[in-house]
Amino acid sequence: MTDFSPQRTQSSAELNQLSQKTLDAAFRVHSALDPGLLESTYEHCLCYELTKKNISATRQVQLPVVYDGTKIDAGYRIDLLIEDKIIVEVKATESLLPIHEAQLLIYLKLANKQLGLLINFNVRSLKHGIKRMVHDL
Template sequence: MTKRELTHLSYEITGYAIKVHKALGPGLLESVYEKCLHYELNKNGYDVKQQLIIPVIYDDLLINTNLKLDLLVNGLVVIELKTVESLLPVHEAQILTYMKLLKVPQGLLINFFTDNITKSMKPFVNEYFNMLED
């Protein structure tokens, strides 16, 4: 996987999020958007894990947590969905931590409580992205 291919994958995911948002509009529960986006991605051939439990390892100790990731696409893109008036720094920290724990190069923080997904969505990359070829 190259940086360009991964960026294209995120672009496609964003398109499906926009499709879901256009069909449903803002104002629903996060879980509704999650189920619909999961359906769209699966229907279009992506490998999607939903409500994936994230393992936390501290000093060789596996800690049982209840950390659940909304969606993981093709093992490469973490998707964290929100339905809030505005995204907060804690939401950004959450997705960055999930990406680090899972060693995933890209993340999309998508807020469905908006009139425009593209304006409110935040993409993230980390050191695993930087290790990919251009």
């Protein structure tokens, strides 16, 4: 199980570089597959692409909720956790909605992470399906 205890703040340059590598991999996946597939397909392929580049990417990471001092598995799962630093939520939907952004923000808060990427692969041009979100620890 991943440790989500508070961690040192990552440098902006380090997070930006890792974020760019993640987005580069997402563009490669989108170019190869195009829109129209299941979220899980893009998630698997993005994880594979990152691993090929020696970037640690873990799929479906359990995210407990701490309630009354107790960790509770409420069924939340992070789609991809990159280098234990960046949360990636993968979507394959007509458009990103405010609820998707809220989901990523709460995941950042629960996991004590600073940076998250919301990537919707069901778009003609992937640049229109990316939302970068920051949570101040």
